[in-house]
Amino acid sequence: MFDSTTRTVVVVGAQWGDEGKGKLVDVLAERADWVVRYQGGANAGHTVHIGDKSFILHQIPSGILHPGVRCAIGNGVVMDPETLFTEIDELIADGVDVEGRLYVSERAHLVMPYHKLVDKASAASKAIGTTGRGIGPAYEDKVARRGVRVLDLRNVERLRELVTLGVDRANAQLERSGSDVRASVDETMATLQALAPRLLGLAEDVGLCVHRAIKNGAAILLEGAQGSLLDIDHGTYPFVTSSNTTVGGAATGVGISPMALQSALGVVKAYTTRVGNGPLPTELEEPLQSHVRQLGHEFGATTGRPRRCGWFDGVVVRYAARVNGLTGLAITKLDVLDTLDELAVCTGYKVGNEVYTEFPADLSLLEKAEPVYEWFPGWKQSTQDARSLSDLPAAARAYLDRLESLCETPIAFVSVGTRRDQIIGVHATVA
Numbered sequence: 001m002f003d004s005t006t007r008t009v010v011v012v013g014a015q016w017g018d019e020g021k022g023k024l025v026d027v028l029a030e031r032a033d034w035v036v037r038y039q040g041g042a043n044a045g046h047t048v049h050i051g052d053k054s055f056i057l058h059q060i061p062s063g064i065l066h067p068g069v070r071c072a073i074g075n076g077v078v079m080d081p082e083t084l085f086t087e088i089d090e091l092i093a094d095g096v097d098v099e100g101r102l103y104v105s106e107r108a109h110l111v112m113p114y115h116k117l118v119d120k121a122s123a124a125s126k127a128i129g130t131t132g133r134g135i136g137p138a139y140e141d142k143v144a145r146r147g148v149r150v151l152d153l154r155n156v157e158r159l160r161e162l163v164t165l166g167v168d169r170a171n172a173q174l175e176r177s178g179s180d181v182r183a184s185v186d187e188t189m190a191t192l193q194a195l196a197p198r199l200l201g202l203a204e205d206v207g208l209c210v211h212r213a214i215k216n217g218a219a220i221l222l223e224g225a226q227g228s229l230l231d232i233d234h235g236t237y238p239f240v241t242s243s244n245t246t247v248g249g250a251a252t253g254v255g256i257s258p259m260a261l262q263s264a265l266g267v268v269k270a271y272t273t274r275v276g277n278g279p280l281p282t283e284l285e286e287p288l289q290s291h292v293r294q295l296g297h298e299f300g301a302t303t304g305r306p307r308r309c310g311w312f313d314g315v316v317v318r319y320a321a322r323v324n325g326l327t328g329l330a331i332t333k334l335d336v337l338d339t340l341d342e343l344a345v346c347t348g349y350k351v352g353n354e355v356y357t358e359f360p361a362d363l364s365l366l367e368k369a370e371p372v373y374e375w376f377p378g379w380k381q382s383t384q385d386a387r388s389l390s391d392l393p394a395a396a397r398a399y400l401d402r403l404e405s406l407c408e409t410p411i412a413f414v415s416v417g418t419r420r421d422q423i424i425g426v427h428a429t430v431a
Ligand code: IMP
Pocket: 016, 017, 018, 043, 044, 045, 128, 129, 130, 131, 132, 133, 134, 135, 136, 225, 226, 227, 230, 239, 240, 241, 242, 275, 276, 277
């Protein structure tokens, strides 16, 4: 994927998150010098299976599992310092060498304990079905210009002022939500001051580090979290997360020029899933939905919530390909479909007499939309041992060919199992 001309690659989810980006980043990180997260926070859960071990990374880039790769958390991330150190300590306990190669942008905003309290108590968060990790409230404070950044930990007086304002606001919100829980300035300050020396030890001007690395010809992987349809601008608003998950967010969230991005790999499942509320036009009927959920172990890595499952939605992925400028697709979890008798792919949405083939902005249209399906025979055999396209059954290849033509993007990888080696590199240089 990285070659002499392609040195900066973005990996994004091109559905509603949980597409398997962790595995792709893990595979690609083998050739990377830097892996940088650019948005989201501890709402993400990137699962990587190595041998018998499973690692679920919430904030640390999945590249950390490769010795020698430098990892960074960019300014666009809202970072929860308490869970960051839990994650670091778990990795160290598992024998992963973290110290000295993990950096945190000094411009990154912090998720404070009171953001999490507000996220868990608010009716608005419940209506969206958020992860409760304080992401929305932290981004709200950022945009309202009252957030706390990593660099604020260097100035205790300034920190106390910001925390006092934040706690007062959060307590008023908690009261309005009918919650009895309250945040405390002293407890918040004590937590932050205990973490500050360790966190400040990781603080860097990440944009500058990555800029210098690019100038020196380093291979840079920018790791997105969530999916394109959860993007605050391009997703199924308001049923979205609070950041720009798409490629546009990668440059601002790392602090480098958009002109530096050379390639964008969109990760999609061979079907569709979504956690939380909001439209999912191709959602399966029961009992098929529960059956696919079991086959794909579709339960959230962060919250354990059952994921909603649907057929592959070509309208969604074509839209994501356009908004992101995808140069390649990675199709994951093809093996989950191995036992199904037949499969459907959505090519448009019928509303009244009209068929929409471009993803609409207006959710009221999506509510009325009836998916238009093309049906494919199942291949009814295991694909888990396939290591090249020619190892796949003809029916699986026909299915993939249709996904590729519908999404107008070449397939670069097909993943056929959870292990690192269960992957087919199609046109490794395309992405
Ligand atoms: P928030 O990001 O916790 O505010 O949640 C907003 C929406 O994004 C909810 O529907 C969540 O279920 C969804 N979401 C957030 N993070 C992820 C993720 O990593 N995978 C899938 N869905 C996510």
